[in-house]
Amino acid sequence: MHFSFKTTFLGLSVLLFIAACKGKDEEPLPSCTGVIWGYEDTDGPDYWAELCIDYTPCGGPVQSPVNLLGTIYDPTLTDIAQTYSASGTHILNTGHSLQLNYDAGSSVFVDGDTYPLVQFHTHTHSEHALYGREFPMELHFVHKNAATGKIVVIGVFVEEGAENSLLAGFIPYLPATKNGTYDDATATFSALSFMPADKSYFKYAGSLTTPPCSEVVTWVVMEHSITASAAQIAAFKMLENENARPHQALGGRTIQYHKG
Numbered sequence: 001m002h003f004s005f006k007t008t009f010l011g012l013s014v015l016l017f018i019a020a021c022k023g024k025d026e027e028p029l030p031s032c033t034g035v036i037w038g039y040e041d042t043d044g045p046d047y048w049a050e051l052c053i054d055y056t057p058c059g060g061p062v063q064s065p066v067n068l069l070g071t072i073y074d075p076t077l078t079d080i081a082q083t084y085s086a087s088g089t090h091i092l093n094t095g096h097s098l099q100l101n102y103d104a105g106s107s108v109f110v111d112g113d114t115y116p117l118v119q120f121h122t123h124t125h126s127e128h129a130l131y132g133r134e135f136p137m138e139l140h141f142v143h144k145n146a147a148t149g150k151i152v153v154i155g156v157f158v159e160e161g162a163e164n165s166l167l168a169g170f171i172p173y174l175p176a177t178k179n180g181t182y183d184d185a186t187a188t189f190s191a192l193s194f195m196p197a198d199k200s201y202f203k204y205a206g207s208l209t210t211p212p213c214s215e216v217v218t219w220v221v222m223e224h225s226i227t228a229s230a231a232q233i234a235a236f237k238m239l240e241n242e243n244a245r246p247h248q249a250l251g252g253r254t255i256q257y258h259k260g
């Protein structure tokens, strides 16, 4: 009896030891150089965190996008201070989305820091949802503070409706292939023209919605949408396909609401 107990205990210990070693000896993830990610089965959002070492944040606790639910009105928030100048037109097809790189000299001021506007790009359909409602398109205006590495992204929902005169100016020139570009420094526009007239927004701490999913983003998602025609939305969707990451768990985060 005594012997048998010891044998069982020893056997169990060996099993536990093997299990622990197996966990430790798993192959380390490879470098991300040359790693291809996308939105399909094997390279899609469910696998990003396991593709390579620098993409592990994609499995982190404060990821984006989210379904904007349970938002809390915060009377201390103010309209986002946007100091935007005009920019020439610099379009890039990244292979994941259509991106417009923005000339230097524009910024937002959020939580005591200045964040220069670097680029904006499109997702079809929307990445965030507003109380469960999804939109056919979402614009992301990416502002980066180079000193801190922190990022502010302003999200603007696009719903199907009247033609968007700003997008109309870009659509004939959207590059059809990955890494394709179109440049016209004299064709200027202001990102401010894309912003809804009503300045109400939702604000929460999150991440980039694409690898490496860095958890350095203060998200500002405008409550009110802008419009584009069905044909305009289709023109973007045809080139970038489906490029919306699924909603991520909110966890213990709160979503603040500012009434503009």
Ligand SMILES: [Zn+2]
Binding pocket: 121, 122, 123, 140, 209
């Ligand atoms: Zn985006």
